[in-house]
Amino acid sequence: MGKRITTRFKPRNVWVRDMVEGDPFVASSLDVTKGMLKLQAPKQSLCSVCKGGKMLCGKTSCPIMARLGAFSKMFQGVKGTNIDGSSPPGVFVGRFGYPYVQIGPLTPTFYGNTQILDSPEQWFGKSIDEIIGYRSQLIRGMTPVNVRKPWKAGRLLDKTRELSLAEHYVETEMKLTRRPTKRFYMNGDVQPIGPTAPMEDVDIGYIRWNRHMEKCHYDSDLKAAPATVKLFEEGLPVSSIMKAFSMGSFGVEKNRRLVPTRWSITAVDDLLGKHLTSKIKGYPTVNQYEVYESNYIGNRFEILLVPDAWAYEAYEAWYPRTLWNPSEEEVAIVTDWEPYKGRSTYASMGGCYYSGKLAVLEHLERERRQAKVFIFREAYPDYILPVGVWQVRENCRNAMRQPSKVFDTFQSAIDNIMGRLSIPLEKWMESGPLLRHTMTQRKLTDFFH
Numbered sequence: 001m002g003k004r005i006t007t008r009f010k011p012r013n014v015w016v017r018d019m020v021e022g023d024p025f026v027a028s029s030l031d032v033t034k035g036m037l038k039l040q041a042p043k044q045s046l047c048s049v050c051k052g053g054k055m056l057c058g059k060t061s062c063p064i065m066a067r068l069g070a071f072s073k074m075f076q077g078v079k080g081t082n083i084d085g086s087s088p089p090g091v092f093v094g095r096f097g098y099p100y101v102q103i104g105p106l107t108p109t110f111y112g113n114t115q116i117l118d119s120p121e122q123w124f125g126k127s128i129d130e131i132i133g134y135r136s137q138l139i140r141g142m143t144p145v146n147v148r149k150p151w152k153a154g155r156l157l158d159k160t161r162e163l164s165l166a167e168h169y170v171e172t173e174m175k176l177t178r179r180p181t182k183r184f185y186m187n188g189d190v191q192p193i194g195p196t197a198p199m200e201d202v203d204i205g206y207i208r209w210n211r212h213m214e215k216c217h218y219d220s221d222l223k224a225a226p227a228t229v230k231l232f233e234e235g236l237p238v239s240s241i242m243k244a245f246s247m248g249s250f251g252v253e254k255n256r257r258l259v260p261t262r263w264s265i266t267a268v269d270d271l272l273g274k275h276l277t278s279k280i281k282g283y284p285t286v287n288q289y290e291v292y293e294s295n296y297i298g299n300r301f302e303i304l305l306v307p308d309a310w311a312y313e314a315y316e317a318w319y320p321r322t323l324w325n326p327s328e329e330e331v332a333i334v335t336d337w338e339p340y341k342g343r344s345t346y347a348s349m350g351g352c353y354y355s356g357k358l359a360v361l362e363h364l365e366r367e368r369r370q371a372k373v374f375i376f377r378e379a380y381p382d383y384i385l386p387v388g389v390w391q392v393r394e395n396c397r398n399a400m401r402q403p404s405k406v407f408d409t410f411q412s413a414i415d416n417i418m419g420r421l422s423i424p425l426e427k428w429m430e431s432g433p434l435l436r437h438t439m440t441q442r443k444l445t446d447f448f449h
Contacts, residue, residue: 095260120390141199171205298383359396
């Protein structure tokens with residue numbers, strides 16, 4: 001369980017997806033031959049697994065991310081060290097140097113309703129340029145904190161935590177020790193962040209906490225996991241829960257800890273995913289094979305629900321010259337999966353595995369059904385920079401909102417999916433054990449018809 005298989009091969013029809021709108025089966029016989037497939041050791045596919053965050057190549061900084069430094073030219077100079085504006089609200093907890101990390105508010109230099117600047121749930125359908133525009137306006141103040149002794153940060157921590165619990169945008173004033181650095185921080189898990197600078201002090205205006213978060217915050221006997229689930233069931237946006245979770249706002253009082261933003265995103269997705277998985281296992285299976293699709297900012301998702309007990313497999317296929325596959329010629333496929341009992345190790349593809357899973361589980365919970373789930377993702381060269389795992393979650397949510405295509409057999413459903421993707425079936429099968437098993441194994445019930 002949890003074995004990572006990365007497949008690399010040369011595509012012939014990279015842009016075939018643009019030709020298949022009229023004929024859903026045109027792509028099924030295109031692209032590559034079996035002889036082009038190469039199975040590589042993990043070190044041969046470091047970029048698609050590392051995504052600029054783990055430094056698996058041994059370098060002190062990621063050369064791909066360094067090239068993206070060109071985006072810094074888009075920043076306008078910030079005059080002085082006093083930053084006044086309306087925080088969306090937004091906060092950020094860094095991870096470098098853990099357990100000694102940098103925390104602080106995110107705020108622009110203007111007032112008004114700035115909620116959209118830090119609300120990924122509102123970004124679906126926006127262009128990458130628009131998303132960069134939202135994020136580049138947020139200046140991040142930083143103060144060092146020991147995550148195991150957060151109280152030592154005093155007032156700066158308290159004010160930042162208050163922002164994480166806010167229900168609306170908050171007037172915020174930051175006093176910085178120097179002018180913000182013009183750089184654009186990005187990785188595959190966290191949405192981009194604009195200029196940064198050390199923070200000397202912060203003041204916030206009138207603030208109204210979300211009443212559900214306030215209740216969980218003051219319940220010092222309520223553990224963080226049930227608090228997270230409770231807020232989710234109250235209908236709070238996942239991104240809002242993540243902010244408060246990262247600031248150590250929940251949990252038994254003596255055990256509360258700050259959690260780096262990157263880790264908190266995956267932690268919340270995973271906690272909610274496990275909660276929903278336990279619920280949907282008590283429901284009947286879907287009646288037919290259902291296919292859902294979403295296509296946004298250079299990412300195509302095809303989702304297949306199979307009438308069977310819960311199991312899950314996710315694929316990422318990164319085309320040449322995409323962010324996490326700098327190869328000039330070869331496609332890289334990364335796969336992770338889990339059986340009915342779940343998995344005990346962290347998914348190698350990172351937060352995308354958990355965010356996609358959560359989106360599909362939300363749908364299954366609404367329908368009171370369970371299924372064996374496959375998510376196929378093709379990331380194309382027009383996905384020019386990583387915007388965070390929220391795009392996987394929202395892409396999959398968008399797919400599950402669309403009317404499903406319904407099929408009577410697995411073969412007809414998978415044929416339709418392969419007609420929408422430009423990588424043929426055998427490449428996916430050779431990468432993922434669950435799909436391969438589903439395609440090749442028969443059940444006793446198959447002989448009862």
